[in-house]
Amino acid sequence: METNGLRHLYIEELKDLFSAENQLVKALPKMARAATAPDLRAGFEEHLEQTKGHVARLEEIFQTLRESPKGKKCVGMEGLIKEGGELIGEELPSAELDAGLISAAQRVEHYEIAAYGAVSGFANILGEEAAEKLLKQTLEEEKETNQKLTQLSSSVNRQAANTEREEEGNGAGKKARAAKA
Numbered sequence: 724m725e726t727n728g729l730r731h732l733y734i735e736e737l738k739d740l741f742s743a744e745n746q747l748v749k750a751l752p753k754m755a756r757a758a759t760a761p762d763l764r765a766g767f768e769e770h771l772e773q774t775k776g777h778v779a780r781l782e783e784i785f786q787t788l789r790e791s792p793k794g795k796k797c798v799g800m801e802g803l804i805k806e807g808g809e810l811i812g813e814e815l816p817s818a819e820l821d822a823g824l825i826s827a828a829q830r831v832e833h834y835e836i837a838a839y840g841a842v843s844g845f846a847n848i849l850g851e852e853a854a855e856k857l858l859k860q861t862l863e864e865e866k867e868t869n870q871k872l873t874q875l876s877s878s879v880n881r882q883a884a885n886t887e888r889e890e891e892g893n894g895a896g897k898k899a900r901a902a903k904a
Contacts (some may be wrong), residue, residue, distance in 0.1 A: 738795035760817075816883070831867065
């Protein structure tokens, strides 16, 4: 990739984020449908609406820059979404599926937090004050989403662990009964 300094990198990173956010707009409804915990499903649906707002903010930044947001595919997000999608295809107990979906969603959030942190720093150095403000707003929303997922994971993970213990207990009981027979 030919470089033209920080401005070029800034625009390329914004294009990457635009691709990432658009991929999420397509993936979040699938995650919401797969989620079995009502709070998790609602969280994915809420984040879908928030993500549409992130796309709109990026479009606003690109208009100001007089640049096209298209032309780049975020392969990092593509991989994260693919990983999460593999969970959906597996036949897992409800709580385990939900725990896995939260884990996948948190990986996505961490990726976005890193990316928005970087581009808001670029915007600051480049004197793009309006863009920096929009990017920091999105960054804060991504951090809040991650925090909500962390809180939700506490109960979902316990539920998954309890389900596992119950299954192990049932399996041990079956083995003991089979040995007596």
